[in-house]
Amino acid sequence: MSTPAAAPALEFGPILRxxxxxxxxxxxxxxxxxxxxxxxxxxxxxxxxxxxxxxxxSGFDDANLLSVRSTPFDPAFREDGYLDNSLRQDLEALRSVxxxxxxxxxxxxxxxxxxxxxxLRAAGxxxxxxxxxxxxxxxxxxxxxxxxxxxxxxFTAEDVETSAALFRELRRGPRPRxxxxxxxxxxxxxxxxxxxxxxxxxxxxxxxxxxxxxxNDGDFYRIIGTIDAFYNFYGWPIHEYAVFYASRSRxxxxxxxxxxxxxxxxxxxxxxxxxxxxxxxxxxxxxxxxTITEIKGQFFGRKRLVASMMSGLVVLLVFVTSLGIVGLTxxxxxxxxxxxxxxxxxxxRRIDILRHFLLENWMVTSLGLVMxxxxxxxxxxGLVSTVAGARMGWPLIAGGVTLLWLAGLAATxxxxxxxxxxxxxxxxxxx
Amino acid sequence: xxxxxxxxxxxxxxxxxxxSSVIVGGIALGIAVATLFSTMRHVLAKDPLPGQSRALHxxxxxSWDPLKPYPxxxxxxPPTQITYQDMVSLMRSDIPARQSGMFKAxxxxxPDPKIGRPTKQLTRLCFADFFPMFQVPFRYGGPxxxxxxxxxxxxxxxxxELNDTAFGGVNSVGRTLRIEDRDFKVVGVLDRWxxxxxxxxxxxxxxxxxxxxYLPFNFLRPMRVQSVGNRDGWKSAPAPGLEGLLxxxxxWIQMWVELPTREKVEAYRSFVDAxxxxxxxxxxxxxxxxxxxxxxMAWLKExxxxxNEINAxxxxxxxxxxxxxxxxxxxLLGKFLAxxxxxxxxxxxxxRRRDVFVQHVVECEVVGVIGGALGILLSLAGxxxxxxxxxxxxxxxxxFQLDLTMAVFAIFLSLLAGLVAGxxxxxxVCRVPPAVHLKLQ
Numbered sequence: 001m002s003t004p005a006a007a008p009a010l011e012f013g014p015i016l017r018x019x020x021x022x023x024x025x026x027x028x029x030x031x032x033x034x035x036x037x038x039x040x041x042x043x044x045x046x047x048x049x050x051x052x053x054x055x056x057x058s059g060f061d062d063a064n065l066l067s068v069r070s071t072p073f074d075p076a077f078r079e080d081g082y083l084d085n086s087l088r089q090d091l092e093a094l095r096s097v098x099x100x101x102x103x104x105x106x107x108x109x110x111x112x113x114x115x116x117x118x119x120l121r122a123a124g125x126x127x128x129x130x131x132x133x134x135x136x137x138x139x140x141x142x143x144x145x146x147x148x149x150x151x152x153x154x155f156t157a158e159d160v161e162t163s164a165a166l167f168r169e170l171r172r173g174p175r176p177r178x179x180x181x182x183x184x185x186x187x188x189x190x191x192x193x194x195x196x197x198x199x200x201x202x203x204x205x206x207x208x209x210x211x212x213x214x215x216n217d218g219d220f221y222r223i224i225g226t227i228d229a230f231y232n233f234y235g236w237p238i239h240e241y242a243v244f245y246a247s248r249s250r251x252x253x254x255x256x257x258x259x260x261x262x263x264x265x266x267x268x269x270x271x272x273x274x275x276x277x278x279x280x281x282x283x284x285x286x287x288x289x290x291t292i293t294e295i296k297g298q299f300f301g302r303k304r305l306v307a308s309m310m311s312g313l314v315v316l317l318v319f320v321t322s323l324g325i326v327g328l329t330x331x332x333x334x335x336x337x338x339x340x341x342x343x344x345x346x347x348x349r350r351i352d353i354l355r356h357f358l359l360e361n362w363m364v365t366s367l368g369l370v371m372x373x374x375x376x377x378x379x380x381x382g383l384v385s386t387v388a389g390a391r392m393g394w395p396l397i398a399g400g401v402t403l404l405w406l407a408g409l410a411a412t413x414x415x416x417x418x419x420x421x422x423x424x425x426x427x428x429x430x431x
Numbered sequence: 432x433x434x435x436x437x438x439x440x441x442x443x444x445x446x447x448x449x450x451s452s453v454i455v456g457g458i459a460l461g462i463a464v465a466t467l468f469s470t471m472r473h474v475l476a477k478d479p480l481p482g483q484s485r486a487l488h489x490x491x492x493x494s495w496d497p498l499k500p501y502p503x504x505x506x507x508x509p510p511t512q513i514t515y516q517d518m519v520s521l522m523r524s525d526i527p528a529r530q531s532g533m534f535k536a537x538x539x540x541x542p543d544p545k546i547g548r549p550t551k552q553l554t555r556l557c558f559a560d561f562f563p564m565f566q567v568p569f570r571y572g573g574p575x576x577x578x579x580x581x582x583x584x585x586x587x588x589x590x591x592e593l594n595d596t597a598f599g600g601v602n603s604v605g606r607t608l609r610i611e612d613r614d615f616k617v618v619g620v621l622d623r624w625x626x627x628x629x630x631x632x633x634x635x636x637x638x639x640x641x642x643x644x645y646l647p648f649n650f651l652r653p654m655r656v657q658s659v660g661n662r663d664g665w666k667s668a669p670a671p672g673l674e675g676l677l678x679x680x681x682x683w684i685q686m687w688v689e690l691p692t693r694e695k696v697e698a699y700r701s702f703v704d705a706x707x708x709x710x711x712x713x714x715x716x717x718x719x720x721x722x723x724x725x726x727x728m729a730w731l732k733e734x735x736x737x738x739n740e741i742n743a744x745x746x747x748x749x750x751x752x753x754x755x756x757x758x759x760x761x762x763l764l765g766k767f768l769a770x771x772x773x774x775x776x777x778x779x780x781x782x783r784r785r786d787v788f789v790q791h792v793v794e795c796e797v798v799g800v801i802g803g804a805l806g807i808l809l810s811l812a813g814x815x816x817x818x819x820x821x822x823x824x825x826x827x828x829x830x831f832q833l834d835l836t837m838a839v840f841a842i843f844l845s846l847l848a849g850l851v852a853g854x855x856x857x858x859x860v861c862r863v864p865p866a867v868h869l870k871l872q
Contacts, residue, residue: 024855028761035754039747046743073539073549075612119665129498174670217667235661236502253657286539286551301824306740310747313464317751320457324758327453331765383743 015360022332026364029328033368033404036321038375041400042383043310045392050307054300058110059229061146064101064262065292066271067109068094071255074284078252080168086282087250093277094258099266100274104144107249107257108135110232111296117238122201123212123220131238132197136247142192142227144261150195152209152225155246159190163246188212188220189245194230196240198223213243221245233299255285267291318407325411329361333419340419341426350420357416358409365408369401376400433793440794444801447766454762455802458848461755462806466833466841467813468741468748473840474831475637475737478728479630480566486528487564488696489730490686490723492517492707496665497717509721510663510682511634511734518684520706522558526699527688529560534658534684535632535642541609542597552593552643553659554610555632556651562588562619564689565631572604572619575647579618583649587615593643594620611654615646627830630727632685633734634661640827651677658683680715688724700724752848759798759852767791767860778865791857792850799849807833807841 019026070090076082087105094103108115119129139155142148166187175183191213198208206226213221221243230242250256262270271289278287297304333340340353380392444451478484493501493509494517500506513521518532538554561567562574571594575586587608594603594617603617629639650656655673662683668675690696703722710716725733774787814831822828833841 024859025761025764028757028764032754032757032761035750035757039750039754043747046740050740071537071539071551073541114661129496131502171671174675215667216665253655286549298824302738302740305820306744309468309744313744313747313751316460316464317754320460320751320755320758323453323457324761327450327758327762328765331762331769334765334769383746 011356011359012363015356015363019360019364025328025332029325029364030368030371032321032324033365033408034371034375036317037369037372037397037400037404038379039317040314040403041372041376041392041397042379043314044400045380045396046383047307047310047314048396050303054303054307056231056233057229058231059145059147059227060110060292061261062110062292062296064264064267065110065145066260066262066267066274067288067290067292067295068258068260068274068278069255069288070257070278070285071288072252072282072285074282076282076284083250083252083256084248087248087256089281090256090258090278093281094260094274097260097270097273097277099263099270100260101263102140102144102261104138104140104259105249105256106135106137106141106144106259107254108137108141108232108244108259109257109295110145110292111299113233113299114235115232117234117236118215118243120201120213120215120221120243123214129216130197130200130241131236132193132241132243133232133234133238134243134245136249137244138246138248141244141259144259146261147227147229149192149225150228151207152192152223154225155190155192159246160248163189164248167247182218186218186220188222190224191221192225192227192244193223194240194242195226195228196230197242198226200241267293318403321404322407322411325361325365325408326415329357329412329415330418332360333357333415336419337422337426340422341424344422344426345424353420353422354416357419358412361408361412361416362405365405369404372404373397373401432789436790436793437797439790440797443770443794444797450762450766454759454766454798455805457755457758457762458798458802458845458852459805459809461752461848462803462841462845463809463813464748465752465844466807466810466837467817468744469840470810470814470833470837471817471831472737472741472745473834473837474627475741477834477836479626479628480727483564483566484630484727486689486691487727488688488690488699488724489727490521490688490703491725492521492703492716492723493718493721494680494682494716495718500718501663507721508733509723512661512663512682513684513686514680514682515677515684517706518686521686521703524699524702526690526695526702528691528695529564529689530687531558531561531564532648532684532686533557533561533632535660536656537659538644538646538654538656539611540593540597540644546597546599550596555642555645556648556656557645558648560689561631561645564687568622568624570620570622571602572617575618580647580649583647583653585613585615585650586618586647588619588621588645589617590621590641590643591623610644610646613654625827625829628731628736630731630736631687632660633731633736634685637731637734637736638821638825638830640825660685690724696724752844756848756852759848760855763795763798763853764856764859767856768863771860771863774860774863775865775867778863784861787863788857788861791860792853795853795857796846796849798853799845799847802849803842803845806845807838810841 077086091103091105094100115133115135117131118134119131121127121129138160139157142154175185178184193208195206198206201213202208202211208223208226211223213223231239232242233239260270260274275287275289343353376397384391490513491509491511492513494514495501495510501508501510522530522532534556536554536556537551539549540552541549558580559575559577570591574588575584579586587610589603594600597608598606603620606617607614608617624641626641628637629641660683662681664679664681666680668679668681670678688699690699703724704720707716707720707722777787811833814833817831818828821830
């Protein structure tokens with residue numbers, strides 16, 4: 001004990017021997033800490049997972065988008081000409097609302113957890129069919145979403161007109177089929193695709209403009225432009241793949257849908273004005289107006305709830321474990337009052353007593369943490385294979401270990417201080 | 432003797448109130464968390480129709496693309512729904528005791544103009560068997576009969592809520608309700624029916640409330656009803672419009688059959704296979720034979736009605752209780768051993784080891800019971816909070832309920848936690864040698 005620095009090292013022996021005499025009590029703490037680390041690390045891993053997913057950006061101006069769904073009951077809407085007319089009036093009415101930057105007629109609705117999809121492939125190849133989301137938009141579609149065209153061009157009003165006329169014709173009756181069972185006359189539509197789908201279909205980074213896709217009827221899709229920012233969660237793993245074609249989306253049965261992009265902060269006011277204006281065009285319909293923020297909130301509702309409940313559990317767990325450490329150290333101090341008094345009487349300083357308990361606890365905690373790291377990985381493998389979640393990385397474990405080390409030290413501190421204050425006179429007193 | 436032990440236990444708890452509240456509070460927290468999350472899981476996972484669910488089977492046939500399997504996690508699974516033409520053919524079987532194809536739509540209801548504007552209502556189109564099959568409770572009237580299916584006769588069954596808004600909650604059986612372009616006669620009004628899981632249709636969000644009204648399936652054609660459920664396709668329709676859809680390979684109908692015996696299940700499976708093999712001759716069903724007649728509970732599990740996150744939370748909450756229990760064990764050990772001198776005296780005065788042991792186990796169980804009771808109260812508060820949250824998503828506030836099973840489970844958990852935590856400390860303390868402590872007195 002010549003140098004103070006060597007002193008802690010020398011205390012290891014007596015502490016270890018003392019612990020051996022109290023195997024169960026210290027064993028309990030070890031197991032508790034190990035379990036705590038395993039649970040905390042896995043919960044935090046799942047929380048981070050959920051947060052990563054919730055932080056996914058769609059690429060659209062989500063915060064300033066309104067979804068407007070109009071479903072008519074007025075029989076006037078059953079007539080095709082009336083539908084087109086009222087659609088035009090609706091769009092004019094929407095654009096005349098103060099604070100509205102753009103309005104488009106489309107059934108595409110971000111963050112609803114799905115949409116529509118089809119299978120295409122690069123034209124003329126015998127390649128695999130590649131599933132993609134597919135939506136109709138008009139010439140204001142990308143403007144309303146707030147998504148820039150990265151190459152090529154957007155649809156024009158004429159594109160929408162021509163395309164809508166083509167679909168009207170196709171709707172009239174069954175298409176005559178050739179000997180191969182496919183429609184005899186092929187159609188070609190202009191489309192704007194996401195770059196991610198371009199890379200999937202053609203390989204490489206483009207350019208994709210001017211290239212052709214085909215579907216399993218033999219119809220063609222000519223790429224006139226691409227967008228980059230696109231993420232819309234789908235039940236199948238095609239979140240980043242999308243193909244847009246020009247058309248009008250309205251019918252008596254499904255009504256019409258619009259996406260409206262407003263100036264920042266104008267959502268509430270615009271929503272009210274939109275309802276009035278549209279009902280003024282024709283009141284014979286039901287209107288449902290929601291912000292995309294609200295729809296996104298619902299989409300992530302369960303995830304957010306689970307994440308916050310897990311966070312609560314982690315806090316409670318660390319608290320309970322710390323409480324356990326406080327309790328056990330207190331008993332340990334109470335039990336050894338006489339020994340501590342004797343040590344103090346024999347010349348041990350207060351700091352030595354404090355250090356003794358802190359060191360003892362640190363050894364127990366560390367042993368628990370070593371076991372905990374193994375348990376944490378075990379639980380993680382179990383959860384990943386049976387439940388869900390991602391494999392957890394070592395920084396997370398390191399964080400958990402540090403947290404519990406600190407919690408353990410903090411929890412020991414109060415009872416250890418009490419031990420340090422025990423007067424040497426206690427040793428000489430008979431109980 | 433038990434009452435004496437009980438009194439000793441309560442006295443001992445009162446002696447050190449800080450320590451006692453830490454001990455009881457810790458176990459209460461563990462029980463609350465474990466009960467809360469197990470209940471959430473149980474609400475979603477429990478059998479919605481005990482007794483009946485074993486007979487109910489969900490039917491799928493693999494009519495998908497020859498080139499690739501139906502998309503999803505598991506490539507061996509056939510599409511989750513079936514085509515219209517397959518439903519019509521399968522419904523011709525007389526093997527099932529009851530059967531119904533079905534889908535959901537969103538239809539306009541025109542109430543008396545004095546009452547309000549027309550509103551869109553979620554509607555299920557199904558066959559008469561739907562109601563007895565799923566034991567749907569009626570307040571007024573009852574289901575339509577099979578004759579009305581064939582007509583189809585313009586009859587409708589309303590939910591309690593829609594009957595409230597459209598008819599002010601009175602017995603509306605026999606009254607007329609205008610739906611879209613025609614008049615329907617009300618034949619039945621449902622009693623309050625709020626299963627937490629929409630077990631008869633889990634192809635979409637499983638926690639949705641049941642539909643507002645029910646119409647005979649065969650109004651599909653005359654009313655040109657569009658499904659608002661999932662519609663999966665791989666091949667373009669042979670014609671545009673509704674007729675094209677009905678003749679297409681689009682999968683959008685759910686099909687249930689009631690097969691009360693094992694023999695019927697086997698017979699029905701063979702019937703479905705035979706049908707598909709027959710259809711293969713016409714060039715349909717290009718994929719290998721892969722038909723499923725799945726019992727209800729297996730189908731709900733396959734569709735992950737209990738979300739993975741909830742399973743994870745349940746596992747974590749039970750581990751949390753384990754930590755609380757370990758904690759309790761440590762605290763009790765310390766507490767009991769601090770009492771060693773007292774025990775020494777009692778032992779010296781003739782108390783047997785068993786007496787000391789039983790006395791301490793009783794004390795642990797008292798802690799378990801008090802902690803458990805507090806924990807159950809806490810978990811009820813937690814469930815109420817959860818329900819208020821669910822309300823913002825589902826417009827219903829009675830989603831999570833603590834039922835008898837879970838209450839018993841919670842009591843069992845608290846007794847178990849008390850016992851697990853108490854056995855070792857009680858054993859340790861009863862082995863205290865009397866002499867050592869007497870000497871120190």
